[in-house]
């Protein structure tokens with residue numbers, strides 16, 4: 001059994017895998033991580049492998065049971081990867097993006113794959129059909145856009161996402177919502193179309209906290225998979241254990 005820990009910039013995702021099958025998942029705030037880890041190590045005494053990926057600091061103590069009985073792997077740029085990494089600055093590449101490329105490699109090794117992760121930031125990661133990771137793009141996430149409009153102006157309030165979309169905002173709140181949400185939707189559709197024009201038979205995956213809401217409003221039909229990053233981390237762990 002493997003324990004997977006994905007520390008994002010906003011939330012921590014924890015999952016337990018039995019081999020390649022995800023058997024449990026929980027999303028927690030960083031302040032609750034240590035408590036949850038201790039609970040999981042008690043309820044799943046069979047955990048023998050752990051992988052942790054961080055893109056932001058998270059301070060916690062490992063439960064002693066895990067420290068004693070499990071192989072703990074911290075994802076870092078030096079780790080052996082199941083794909084060829086052509087990023088020009090691999091030492092600065094986000095661990096979450098490495099995990100997404102690993103999942104693309106596991107599930108679609110011989111295909112061109114674009115992975116979109118809509119979390120704190122929106123990341124675009126492209127792996128080609130030669131199993132090479134080329135890189136992609138980083139842009140501000142949904143909440144970051146709402147917060148930026150509030151933080152860098154005098155008059156704009158901090159708006160919560162309105163799921164009822166109106167193209168033409170007729171108030172400050174609906175204008176902000178239209179700008180943020182249509183801005184993201186058109187960005188994502190545009191990026192997909194640019195890649196699809198350059199790479200044949202491309203698979204596109206969307207994941208991350210805002211994936212569901214965005215995917216149902218996109219023009220392009222793409223696969224939403226909320227566990228894609230976790231699957232990638234599990235694959236990297238299994239790949240390194242078997243080396």
Ligand SMILES: Nc1ncnc2c1ncn2[C@@H]1O[C@H](COP(=O)(O)OP(=O)(O)O)[C@@H](O)[C@H]1O
Nearest residue numbers: 008009010011118119120121142143208209210
């Ligand atoms: N300050 C915030 N308040 C409320 N929600 C936020 C805030 N910052 C980010 N979010 C939302 O939290 C979710 C985090 O998604 P997730 O994929 O877990 O991101 P990450 O991996 O970056 O932690 C997203 O829906 C994002 O829009």
Ligand SMILES: CC(C)(COP(=O)(O)O)[C@@H](O)C(=O)NCCC(=O)O
Nearest residue numbers: 008009055092093094119120121138
């Ligand atoms: C771009 C990110 C901040 C995304 O983080 P997230 O929104 O998933 O929390 C993270 O992948 C990161 O810190 N990347 C480092 C820069 C790079 O990937 O080149």
